[in-house]
Amino acid sequence: MFKKLVFICLVALCSKVSAKDLNSEKFQIVANNVDSENDSIIATGDVVIFSSSYYASAKKVVYNQKNDTFEFFDDVLIIKDNKIQTQSDYAFLDNTNNALYQKPSLIFENAGNIWINSKESKKDKEIITLEDSVLSSCDCEDPTWSIKASSAKYNSETKWLHAFNTRLYIKDIPVLYTPYFGFSTDRSRRTGLLLPTVGYGKNEGFVYVQPIFIAPAENYDFEIIPQIRTNRGKGIYGYFRMADSKYSNLSIGTGYFKEKSDYFEEEELRNQEHYGWEIKYERTKLFSNDESQDGLYVDAKYFNDIEYRNIEDRDYNEDEEKKVESKINYFYNTSNYYSGLYFRHYKDMSLESNRTTMQELPQLHFHKYSQPAFLDNLLYSIDTRYTNHTRDEGITAQKYDLNIPISYSIPLFDDYLQFIIKNETVLNHYKYSNTDLKLKDGTFVENITTLGLSTDLLKPYDSFIHTMNLSASYVDATTLEKTGDLYSINTSTNELSVFPINETKRAIELALNQSFYDIEDLRQIINHKLKQSIAFDNFNNPKLQNLENEIIYNYFLGTISNKVIYNHEDNTFIENSTAFTLSYEDFILTLSYYMSKDTPNSGKEDLESYNINANYTISNDYKIGYYENYNIKDKLRSKQGILFSILDRCWELDFRLEKEIKASSSELYTRKKQDVFYVQLLLKPIGGIQQNYKVKDNRE
Numbered sequence: 001m002f003k004k005l006v007f008i009c010l011v012a013l014c015s016k017v018s019a020k021d022l023n024s025e026k027f028q029i030v031a032n033n034v035d036s037e038n039d040s041i042i043a044t045g046d047v048v049i050f051s052s053s054y055y056a057s058a059k060k061v062v063y064n065q066k067n068d069t070f071e072f073f074d075d076v077l078i079i080k081d082n083k084i085q086t087q088s089d090y091a092f093l094d095n096t097n098n099a100l101y102q103k104p105s106l107i108f109e110n111a112g113n114i115w116i117n118s119k120e121s122k123k124d125k126e127i128i129t130l131e132d133s134v135l136s137s138c139d140c141e142d143p144t145w146s147i148k149a150s151s152a153k154y155n156s157e158t159k160w161l162h163a164f165n166t167r168l169y170i171k172d173i174p175v176l177y178t179p180y181f182g183f184s185t186d187r188s189r190r191t192g193l194l195l196p197t198v199g200y201g202k203n204e205g206f207v208y209v210q211p212i213f214i215a216p217a218e219n220y221d222f223e224i225i226p227q228i229r230t231n232r233g234k235g236i237y238g239y240f241r242m243a244d245s246k247y248s249n250l251s252i253g254t255g256y257f258k259e260k261s262d263y264f265e266e267e268e269l270r271n272q273e274h275y276g277w278e279i280k281y282e283r284t285k286l287f288s289n290d291e292s293q294d295g296l297y298v299d300a301k302y303f304n305d306i307e308y309r310n311i312e313d314r315d316y317n318e319d320e321e322k323k324v325e326s327k328i329n330y331f332y333n334t335s336n337y338y339s340g341l342y343f344r345h346y347k348d349m350s351l352e353s354n355r356t357t358m359q360e361l362p363q364l365h366f367h368k369y370s371q372p373a374f375l376d377n378l379l380y381s382i383d384t385r386y387t388n389h390t391r392d393e394g395i396t397a398q399k400y401d402l403n404i405p406i407s408y409s410i411p412l413f414d415d416y417l418q419f420i421i422k423n424e425t426v427l428n429h430y431k432y433s434n435t436d437l438k439l440k441d442g443t444f445v446e447n448i449t450t451l452g453l454s455t456d457l458l459k460p461y462d463s464f465i466h467t468m469n470l471s472a473s474y475v476d477a478t479t480l481e482k483t484g485d486l487y488s489i490n491t492s493t494n495e496l497s498v499f500p501i502n503e504t505k506r507a508i509e510l511a512l513n514q515s516f517y518d519i520e521d522l523r524q525i526i527n528h529k530l531k532q533s534i535a536f537d538n539f540n541n542p543k544l545q546n547l548e549n550e551i552i553y554n555y556f557l558g559t560i561s562n563k564v565i566y567n568h569e570d571n572t573f574i575e576n577s578t579a580f581t582l583s584y585e586d587f588i589l590t591l592s593y594y595m596s597k598d599t600p601n602s603g604k605e606d607l608e609s610y611n612i613n614a615n616y617t618i619s620n621d622y623k624i625g626y627y628e629n630y631n632i633k634d635k636l637r638s639k640q641g642i643l644f645s646i647l648d649r650c651w652e653l654d655f656r657l658e659k660e661i662k663a664s665s666s667e668l669y670t671r672k673k674q675d676v677f678y679v680q681l682l683l684k685p686i687g688g689i690q691q692n693y694k695v696k697d698n699r700e
Contacts, residue, residue, distance in 0.1 A: 027051045027095075029061070039066040055079040058091075068096045076102070083110050084156055086121075098125050105130070106140075109159070109185045113137050113650075114685060116154070116161075126157040133163070137684050138650035145170055145651055145683055147181070159186035183686040191215050194223075195680070195687060197313075201694030203263075205231030209313075219243045227311075233259040235274070237312055248283035257311045268667040270352075274311060276303025293333040300326040305665040306349055323348050323357075340365040349663075355392035358498060363387045373406075380406045395435040395495050402427040416457075420473075422450040430484070430499055437495060442484035444501050448477045460519060468514040477504035506536040507545070527552045544568035558582045567602055574602040586617035608632040621648050636661070652682040657695075673698040 032045025041063040043049075049056045049070070059074035072078070072091040078100070079085045088102035105121035107128070108114075117140075119132040130152040136143040149163035161183060168176040184192055194211035201207065209227040216222075220242035228234040235257025242250045254277040264272040278301040288294040301324060303309065328343040344360035351357070368382040385401040407422040430442040452473035459466050482489050487496035489503065512530040517523065533545040550563040558581035565575040574597045582589040590613040596604040609632055615625040623645040629638045641658035656678040661671050675696035682688035 027054070027063075029063075031061070040064050053081055054093075055082075056093075067094075069094050078102075080156070084108070085110065088121075099123055107154075114185050115140060116152070118152075123156075126155055128154040128156060130154065135161075135163070136650065137686075138648075142171075143650070144648065147686075149181075154185075158184075160184050185685055187685055189215055189218075189221070193687070195682070195690050197690040197692065199692035199694070201229075201697055203231065203267075203697050204229040204694070207692070227257075231260070232263045233257060235311065245283070247285045248281070251278075251280040253278040255308065255312055257308070269305075269307065270665040270667070271305050271307070274303070274305060274308040276308040277301065288332065291334065293331075295329075295331055297327075297329040300328065300345075302326070302347065306663045307665050310662050310664075322350055336369055336371065338365075338367040338369070356394050358389055358391050358394075358396075360387055361390055370407075375408070377409045378406070379408075380404070389499070391434075395437075395439075395498070396433050397499055398431040398433075399499070400427070400429040400431075416455055418454045418456075420450070420452040420454070422448075422452070424448040424450070425480075426504075428501060430486070432485070432496075435495065437493065439493070439496070440484040442486040442489075442499075442501075443481055444479075444486055444489060445481040446477050446479050446504060448475060448504050450475050462519070464519055464525065465517040465522075466514070467517070469512070471509075471511045473509045474507075475504065475509060476506045479503065506540075508534040510534075523554070524552075525554055546574070557584050567599060569601045570599040572597060572599060574599055574604055588615045589613070606633055621646055623647060650684050652680070652684070652688075654678070654680040 027049055028051065029041075029043055030048040031043035032047075033043065035042045035044075043061045043063070044059065047058050047061045049061060056070075056072065056076070056078045058072040058076045061073070062071040063069070064071075070091075070093040072088075072093070074089065076088045076091045077085070078088075078091060078093070085108035086100075086102060087106040087108075088104060090103050092101040094100070100123035101121070103120040105116075105118045107116040107118070107121065107130075109116075114135060114137045116130060116133050116135040118130040118134075121131070122129045130149075133149050133152050134146055135149070135152075136146040138144045138146070146169045147163065148167045148169065150165040152161060152163040154161045163181045164179065166178050166181040167174050184190060191214050194213050196211070197207070197209040199207035207227070207229050209225060212224045212226075214222040214224070220240070223239040223241075225237040225239075226234075227236070235255065237253065237255035240250075240252040244250060254275075256273070256275045259267075259269060259272045259274075261272070279298055280300075281296065281298040283296045284294065286294050286296060303324070324347040326343075326345040326347075329340065330342075331338065331340040333339075340363075342360070342363040342365065344363070346357050346359060347354050348357045364386040366382075366384045370379040370381040372378060373380050381404075383401075383403040385399075387399045387401075388396075389399060390396045403424065403426050405422060405424040407420055409421075410419040411417070412419055424447070426446050426448060428442075428444045432439045432441060450473050452471060454469065454471035457468045457470075485491045485493065485496060486501045487493065487499055489501050510532045512528070514528050515524055516526040518525060527550075529548070529550045531548040534542050535545050536542055545568070547566040547568065548563070549566075550561070552559065552561040560580050562578045563576070564573055566572070567574045573595075576593070576595045578591075578593045580589070580591040591611070593610045595608045596602075596606070598604055598606045610628075610630055612626065612628045614627070615623060617623045623643075625643040625645075626641070627643075628640045630636070630640075631638060637659060639658065639660045641656055641660075643654065643656040645655075646653040658676050658678065660674050660676065662674060664670060664672050673696070674694055677693045677695055679691045680688065
């Protein structure tokens, strides 16, 4: 028998069109056989039915034209809006009332990649009622995890599932019971509970942190994070995030935590209450147009002690232990001019009072880009700054800086060599205040002349391209004016040490910058930089300054880089930084090392440390890693940890054991050494839990 192809437009079969008919779906049927009996159309043999919303298939379908209903028999498959897929032995679809009954029912929700197997299901508009159900996002035959429920309701519009009398199974083992459990199968941004953190520490007791995410609109959201530490206290943190335009992003955070009296007194903390706030805002195109650029950047924060950060449990820069910086920057840039307004506020965390901390409120900056004057090769620019150095206690000053460079370049030997003459006038003026000393406002003006030669060379070879830039310059300076009180120039008053003036020394500066590129894809293989200057003292005696050498090698598996600074006067390397990265198949490794020496002429601190970060993916599902930050000089590990992750399609499990050092505001100790065991279990897409347990908690 030849296969018959029959297309039926159901609305066209109606004798007259009513309002109810207009809301009905227009279905098309493809089947081997189609018969008509009274008001029913009977399709058999590989039946396929589709419309703008539905796609369905079955062995047999009976359509009632009068009631606008379908009955599906054997191997029933129904897909709604290309999102929800159901399978059953029998199904009844009431197209007029948008109702569906199936027995038994297997539902696939594509957005959350979840399936629900039920004894029977009933759909009334957007609500699906389920009986005796099993759900999971794992393999249907043998799921790693599953949830069984006596009944459930699923909203196909909001993608929210309510389950009752639920039991969580890991394989065939029941591990958790709850009378009610609700979650979203939708992965899109929406209101709900985020992963909670549950933990325990000997000193802090039981810890429970529950983030609550609220998303009223597409362009802003809230996150409220209450927490309790049974032996220590309780508090709450909150965050607000908003994109007020397509060019901007705003984030506001604040928090409060109150210590229990017993814990506060026993630990001798500086404050019983910890609080703070933070505002971050980025915005471009405030006043600019197609011919200009502008931007506003705000990073303002305040907290009364470092415990606020520790309780917030967010990573922070180690420098923040000593000084917290808040800043507001605005710039406006055109092809000819650049202007900026900057505010800097510092909070010294080591001091009980911030009255002696120097602030920069504000700093004004104006720069005119280089442009020709009279001749094409005669260029000039202007750079000016005003900085208000202020504080409540101690000397303050308003500083005015002016820099006017004028340069003239002459190409030589068919552009193989470039000769540059540059004259730079520099002015620094200090207006002192807030001091009992009889100080005169200081003015320092010098004229700097530079004569330079440079060349840019390029030569291609069979497999690579070599580029080289060589430059040599002679710098000389003449002091035009030095009046008033200038530290290190004409006075050694210690109170003025916060406003030093450095005279430019006569010097010869030599530099090399060369690179090797792959000739096919122009990928940089090697970059090498070398700098050396020779300075002359007041008696015209030459003295070699620091030698800087940097090399970067980009090989096919990663990067190797090294930078060293050698001090000729002390006859030693005063700085060395080395980094190595490797990415080979499933293995990723990052190594870095830094060293600096405090020598009579280096002006640096004694520092030495290294960092290690290694990760290896054993298979598609398993990953191990190790990381460490070690201070060689102090023989101290600021952070060390190992991790193990299982990344399955339907669940994730992360283990991490970490040794870390946290700053403290206690009068008894300045740091806490903690050994913390972290566990995170995530069942996709229903959520999960984070847990941490403090194995050790030592004070020093």
